Amino acid sequence: MAVRQISEQIYTVGVIDWNRRIFDELVPLPEGTSYNSYYVKGSEKTALIDTSDPSKQEEFIGNLIRLGINRLDYIVINHAEQDHAGCLPMLLELFPGAKVCCSQKCQELLALLLDVPAGRCQVVNSGDSINLGDRTLSFISAPWVHWPETMMTYCPEEEILFSCDLFGSHYATSDLFVQDMAREEILAKRYYGEIMMPFRSSIVKYMSQLKEMKISIIAPSHGPLVKPASLILDLYEEWTSDRVKNLVLIPYVSMHGSTSQMMNFLTELLLERGVGVKPFKVTNPDTGALAMELVDAATVVFATPTVLFGPHPDMVSVAYLANLIKPKTRYASIIGSYGWGGKTVDTLTSMISHIKAELLSPVYIQGAPNEKAQVELQALANSIAEKHSQDTLVIK
């Protein structure tokens, strides 16, 4: 089903996983995903770039058989994670003459994770290439997008960048190339927020390196290919920039309604002041949707009551995640209600230390919100609106 021709000598032979709904037991997959693998048929030699998730091994091997592949000279492994390299042990049995091209670090991980013998690997460095006759594959080291061993592979004759996880999207679609750019923007942004955002500073460096190259097509490890490449490169340029949107994200939870009332009141105040707002309920959260909002919201206000002297556990989980993915948030605050005492504000503040945001005065009140709480929320709304309007990095 998934064997399709990209160009005269390049095919996609990976597998579309229409029904998978969670990745790494962490990332929700509302639209499924795909495990992309590419076959490059040079005039003298052949190469496969990445494999498939082992859960789809049968289908994947079926694709190779359908294409009549009975010899492989190289298997390029851009990334050792099992959803890309998981079928490698089987491939090494089926193609005893094939050499695995990968980075040194990848070779170590392949041995640890998949018991791949070092003798089957040909370690490559950034700038190295393999000659397939009339096609060349050259390698670009790209550690920390999102593992330390990652590399990308480039075919200059076709101007295709096999970008591994970078520029990907979890998107099961029959479109070989992105057709619906609005849909792609949402799914690619979600993917960027969940998986790539913690490595923003590394990605910025790779982006400037890639700008020097002639790239017509981006062929990622998940989701459809992108042509022209600028469609996704321009989006990444924006997401990895320091610029943020005039938007306040309010992750919230409330047991008896006091914190909800505060959140609603703050939302109204911000809207009146021309600031966008996105309330986000943290009970059974769609963490992908949260990550997507964190990509470019200028401000995050955590809204939680006190439970057993600290933040509500659902908020703890969301704050922990937000802190891990290191958004470029510029301002943060905390609002909520308590009954008799606790350390909610201190605990939450210490939990978000990776978010290098300026902390605006929290509004943390005892009981249901009264007039004093309203005044304090007005002051917070004024402060946010003023910060956004004066900050040159906030897109107006």
Ligand SMILES: Cc1cc2nc3c(=O)[nH]c(=O)nc-3n(C[C@H](O)[C@H](O)[C@H](O)COP(=O)(O)O)c2cc1C
């Ligand atoms: C399970 C539970 C544990 C609580 N623990 C604390 C606590 O340790 N300290 C405190 O000040 N209030 C505590 N409270 C009281 C709530 O923080 C208080 O009722 C608050 O106003 C609830 O806000 P909400 O209406 O937004 O849920 C607790 C309430 C519940 C239901």
